[in-house]
Amino acid sequence: MLRIALLYGGTSSEREVSIKSGEAVWAALERIGHHVLPLDIGSDEIGMLENEKVDFAFIALHGGEGENGTVQRRLEELQIPYSGSGPIASRLAMDKELSKAEFLTHRVPTAPYEVAEEFDADYRLRRMARRINWPLVVKPIDQGSSLGVTKVTCLNEVPDALGGAFKFGPRVMLEKCIVGRELTVGVVGNRALPVCEVIAPTGFYDFKAKYDKTAGTRYDTNPNLPGPTAKMAQHYARRAHHALRCHGYSRVDMMLDGDGELWVLEVNTLPGMTETSLLPKAAAQEGIGFDELVQELVDVSMEQRRKPVSNRITRILAA
Ligand SMILES: Nc1ncnc2c1ncn2[C@@H]1O[C@H](COP(=O)(O)OP(=O)(O)O)[C@@H](O)[C@H]1O
Ligand SMILES: [Mg+2]
Incomplete structure (x- = not known):
């Protein structure tokens, strides 16, 4: 049986979901017979694990630092084995633009897309949208839970959709909508x-x-x-x-x-x-x-x- 740190909560927009995942995994680990050390990453520091002699960290975080590789990098520094992907994979998967590049290199079929930046001129944005054609989906590059994702069927709807996605960051993806x-x-x-x-x-x-x-x-x-x-x-x-x-x-x-x-x-x-x-x-x-x-x-x-x-x-x- 192992001493397992359970990392859950966090400060991302998916905190509530992470608490639910954390509670379910916590209960399962205890039923199995492991000793669980719960850490709500919203208030507790991962650094606390330095003196805890845990065998393993189970990451039940979603979004934000838990999913973009930051927490994984910290666990590597502390030399604590942990669940799931490492820092690089986490970063690649969290960033839809980086993911697309890897998909194309590795022949994973993925829909045509363009990446818009916050200060792109209107004519450029319109050209990108036309290149993809209708319907298309506008989404933030590195959010989850469908936050900021909008389906767009004509040019008039593009400004609102972009505005909604740019709330989450300065780069936004326009992607062909697969019906x-x-x-x-x-x-x-x-x-x-x-x-x-x-x-x-x-x-x-x-x-x-x-x-x-x-x-x-x-x-x-x-x-x-x-x-x-x-x-x-x-x-x-x-x-x-x-x-x-x-x-x-x-x-x-x-x-x-x-x-x-x-x-x-x-x-x-x-x-x-x-x-x-x-x-x-x-x-x-x-x-x-x-x-x-x-x-x-x-x-x-x-x-x-x-x-x-x-x-x-x-x-x-x-x-
Ligand atoms: N290109 C697309 N074509 C059709 N539906 C899409 C497309 N992109 C996203 N969606 C819809 O929006 C949802 C969220 O998009 P996704 O890319 O998975 O972002 P998130 O990281 O927020 O889950 C998907 O589960 C799907 O229902
Ligand atoms: Mg999704």
Whole structure:
């Protein structure tokens, strides 16, 4: 049994969700028999761990410093093994512009896009929008929870959408809107979990659809998908996970268009971890209970960190 620091809360816009993930993971770790040291990153400092002799840190934060690699870098400095991806992968996944570049390099299908800056002249913004064509989606580069994401169907709607996204930062993405079904695929270790479909009644998985129970969003862990779609979705999920150098686990969001083509939207390096969150739901579809999943996340994260890089390279060269 391990002494595990549980990092949750945080100061990002996703603090409330993180508290829920944290409570669920905390309960699971205790049921398994681990000794849990909870740290609300909103008020407690990670530095406190320096004198605590913990074996492992479970990161149940979402967004902000927990997801952009800052917390991971600090844990590296403290030489504490932790759950999930390292600082570089976290940063790449959090930044949709950097993610897109990696997706294109690693042949992960992703929708055409442009990046607008706050002081771009109107004519440039209009030209970008026309290049992508309608409908398109405007989104902040490094937010989560669908905050600042707007679907746009004509030029008149562009200024408001850009204004909403620029509230979160000086760079904003304009992306072709993929009309179709929304899928998400969890990756644990090196394997993809069963595909899950997100069915938002409005057709847009926005903040309300994500967190407000009255929105009526449904999640289908056994969706009826045409032909090889499920296998392809799992294939692209693993490819996207590796393209961003993710470790341990992640959840990859994608769209399936009317022609049966898949388009990866983003990789979430710290997906929701309440018992009803998507990754645990997908694991349950495979017969893996919540506690078992939490333990597996600890195991795969420890395992990957224990391997010295040179060993991995030797094995790759020998293969
Ligand atoms: N290109 C797109 N085409 C269609 N829907 C999109 C597109 N981009 C985003 N969305 C919708 O907006 C939601 C949030 O966008 P996403 O890129 O995943 O950002 P976030 O990091 O905020 O979750 C998605 O779950 C999806 O419903
Ligand atoms: Mg998303």
